[in-house]
Amino acid sequence: MMEAGVSVRFKVNEIFKSIQGEGSRAGRPCLFIRLTGCPLRCVYCDTTYAYFEGGTMDLDEILAQVREALGPPLPGPNAPFVELTGGEPLAHPGAPALLEALLDLGYEVALETAGSHDIRVVDERVVKIVDRKTPGSGEGHRWLDSNLDHLVPGQDELKFVLCSPEDYAWARDWCLGKGVLDRFDVLFSPVWGSLDPAWLAERIVEDGLPVRFQMQLHKLVWGAEKRGV
Numbered sequence: 611m612m613e614a615g616v617s618v619r620f621k622v623n624e625i626f627k628s629i630q631g632e633g634s635r636a637g638r639p640c641l642f643i644r645l646t647g648c649p650l651r652c653v654y655c656d657t658t659y660a661y662f663e664g665g666t667m668d669l670d671e672i673l674a675q676v677r678e679a680l681g682p683p684l685p686g687p688n689a690p691f692v693e694l695t696g697g698e699p700l701a702h703p704g705a706p707a708l709l710e711a712l713l714d715l716g717y718e719v720a721l722e723t724a725g726s727h728d729i730r731v732v733d734e735r736v737v738k739i740v741d742r743k744t745p746g747s748g749e750g751h752r753w754l755d756s757n758l759d760h761l762v763p764g765q766d767e768l769k770f771v772l773c774s775p776e777d778y779a780w781a782r783d784w785c786l787g788k789g790v791l792d793r794f795d796v797l798f799s800p801v802w803g804s805l806d807p808a809w810l811a812e813r814i815v816e817d818g819l820p821v822r823f824q825m826q827l828h829k830l831v832w833g834a835e836k837r838g839v
């Protein structure tokens with residue numbers, strides 16, 4: 611909780627409405643808040659423009675923009691959906707307060723994070739999509755293993771973005787070793803333009819892995835280079 615009266619400021623790269631392109635909620639209309647800055651440098655990162663570009667906004671300005679874009683929330687299963695991403699949103703000390711404020715307004719709220727920062731700071735009701743970086747990403751060593759103890763089964767997701775067949779074998783063995791496949795919704799996705807999606811889909815089927823294959827739906831719809839979708 612932030613102290614009352616203290617204005618929390620954020621560097622914001624973009625705020626846009628689109629179709630959720632990733633995870634088990636893909637296909638739903640969603641408003642994205644993309645914060646600027648990331649301490650990681652995944653080799654495949656498709657959002658390098660969010661490393662530094664952005665303008666400063668305070669919490670109330672962000673909330674006003676969300677309300678204007680989505681209208682008043684209707685709580686329930688079809689509450690409007692808001693996702694905080696980046697960059698690495700948890701690199702911002704104010705991210706937990708922003709997420710809580712969005713929940714308090716009645717929206718369904720998700721957080722896309724690299725698993726490098728402690729997710730315990732985040733309200734339990736936030737849908738946490740935690741990306742377990744692979745060796746191929748170059749950032750596998752940033753993983754905070756204690757995050758596994760704070761994922762909410764049936765709500766949160768553990769995600770692997772795979773660069774190569776070696777990454778696939780590593781991710782499969784890691785999941786089996788950690789016993790996560792019978793606890794959480796696990797997503798396997800190819801790095802766009804790197805790993806052949808058909809190869810990945812066939813290996814998942816052959817190995818009988820209970821993971822969800824996914825591709826970035828927004829890139830299928832609008833192409834890989836378009837921003838703000």
Ligand SMILES: C[S@@+](CC[C@H](N)C(=O)[O-])C[C@H]1O[C@@H](n2cnc3c(N)ncnc32)[C@H](O)[C@@H]1O
Binds near residue numbers: 769771
């Ligand atoms: C841009 S990141 C922002 C959130 C956070 N920093 C993270 O990495 O989870 C959002 C998601 O996009 C994925 N991503 C980035 N570049 C990608 C690419 N070229 N192909 C597939 N997924 C990619 C990341 O792995 C991550 O799951």
Ligand SMILES: Nc1nc2[nH]cc(C(=O)O)c2c(=O)[nH]1
Binds near residue numbers: 628632
């Ligand atoms: N449409 C769309 N869906 C997304 N889901 C996660 C995204 C992200 O960059 O974190 C993303 C994104 O950039 N666009």
Ligand code: SF4
Binds near residue numbers: 648
């Ligand atoms: S952690 Fe996310 S934003 Fe940062 S470099 Fe990796 S994919 Fe890009």
Ligand SMILES: [Mg+2]
Binds near residue numbers: 656657
């Ligand atoms: Mg994206």
